[in-house]
Amino acid sequence: MVGYSVSFQFNMGLPFQCLSRLGLSTLFCAATGCSIQTYDLSVGSHSLFSWTHPSLEQAVNVDETEDAHEGSEDRTQMEQQPPSKRRKLVCDDVKSNGGVEAGKGKPGAPASGEKSQKKGRANRLPPTPEMPFVVLLAATEDGSYVIAVTGQDKTLWVFEHDGKGSLKEISQRAMPKRPCSLTLTTDGQTILSADKFGDVYALPLIAPSEEVISASTLVPVTPGPLRGANVLTVHSQRNRRALEDQQRQRKANAKRDLPKDGPKFAHEVLLGHVSLLTCVLTAKDAQNRPYIVTADRDEHVRVSRGIPQSHIIETYCLGHESFVVALCNPRSRPDVLISGGGDNSLFLWEWLAGKLLGTIDLSAHVRGILPDATKIAVTKLISYVVGDECFVAAICERTPAIFIFELQVDNAVLHRLTLSLRGNPLDIMTIGSTELFLLVAMDVPNGAGQISVFERDGTAWEPHQPIQDTANSLNEQSVLSCHDLDKLLYTVENLRKTGNEEGGDEDTSEIPEQRSETRE
Secondary structure: OOOOOOOOOOOOOOOEEEEEEEEOOOOEEEEEOEEEEEEOOOOOOOOOOEEEEEHHHHHHHHHHHHHHHHHHHHHHHHOOOOHHHHHHHHHHHHHHHHOOOOOOOOOOOOOHHHHHHHHHHHHOOOOOHHHOEEEEEEEOOOEEEEEEEEEOEEEEEEEEEOOOEEEEEEEEEEEOOOOOEEOOOOOOEEEEEEEEEOEEEEEEOOOOHHOOOOHHOOOOOOOOOOOOOOHOOOOOOHHHHHHHHHHHHHHHHHHHHHHHHHHHHOEEEEEEEEOOOOEEEEEEEEEEEEEEEEEEEOOOEEEEOOOOOOEEEEEEEOOOOOOOOEEEEOHHHHEEEEEEEEEOEEEEEEEEOOEEEEEEEEEHHOOOOOOOOOOOEEEEEEEEEEHHHHHEEEEEEOOOOOEEEEEEOOOOOEEEEEEOOEEEEEEEEOEEEEEEEEEEEEOOOOOEEEEEEEEEEEOOEEEEEEEEEOOOOOOHHHHOEHHHHHHOOOOOOOOOOOHHHHHHOOHHHHOOOOOOOOOO
């Protein structure tokens, strides 16, 4: 699957990379670059509100102020200089020839009159891979609060939504490691943040004011069940070595009095994987008991009990042969879990029993769009209901299509529809009380941000007027090449293991028993 980016070209505009619905109405929010915008399909395609990361706003304000100041200084200097010194025609020659004058200087060196301006602007702009992009976006069930994560500074932001599209920032918390997946508990009061180091943290949605305290007043945590990765959750020699490395690191951190350097806000480690964690969601059984389902790069889907018993592993769903990055638990079928990632198929589970119900071949449908495709990287799975029928939609990295399947009562899964797209899908969701609209954030070659909108007609989807990004006024794309943008947007295929990582030392005979409690 070949992307469109070329390393020396610059992107014409940033795509929308994340979507989140705001309640059951037609309101939703979308992230593009370092900004979050809100929309309402019922009133049109123009944004209602836009928030931009404060550091980027400050950089732009400083840039504009210093440009104006430098321009004023340049004019003053030119007025004070005698005419004979102002006419430096050689500078124009140097500029037009890439900054080389008769073997003097370095290629690309700016003319002397432009040196301070160009150097100052280059220093003010952050390195392109370090821009604070919004990498995760979620909202409470009623749309009252929006949670976002910016990747470069590992900050978790919480906004209050007024119900009309305006967002008010109420807290920001810098996490120990960069979060890679977000979800909320069913009561909507606790954020579950999973990071690629393998830990799942629980944080209160509304951060109490008293939680910002000095390091000297931190209360030591009372020893209890070991919630992170430990010997009872490890079942391969490679993971044992990784666990030993983690334990040595924790001991070293303890000697340095880590709590003084750690987060000062309320947080709790619920559970941990040794492998790189990719996805977390919450689910409930028939008795309304909560569970936490997590997936990782080592092909595992783990089912743990909900808070406060998240240290107890209920079961594993084992069968994937490549990384797992997408999980879906349909509301109309809460006993079923669909998972996908680097395999050529989607997997259907009776998740509470760890039982594989079947697989859904995806490769044939992908080759209908990309005939030369040999590998698949599923990036997201969603479900929606039409009458009494349950449907599942899947998108794959660098595959310009949506694949829609019907999950029948007897757990048979039938392919119903493939929607072709103009670009690569980055995120997908349905909105509206009856899930009447399907939205897809796309990366369109040589285009600005765009969200494709489909309106449901029975069980089919008809194209609707797309949404174009018209509020991106800070121009962060002006310093971002297509190559750098690819690194930020297309990360799932990179989870695939190399031959050296996959070979040799796997030993799956030590899977912990179901309902095993992990303690010190």
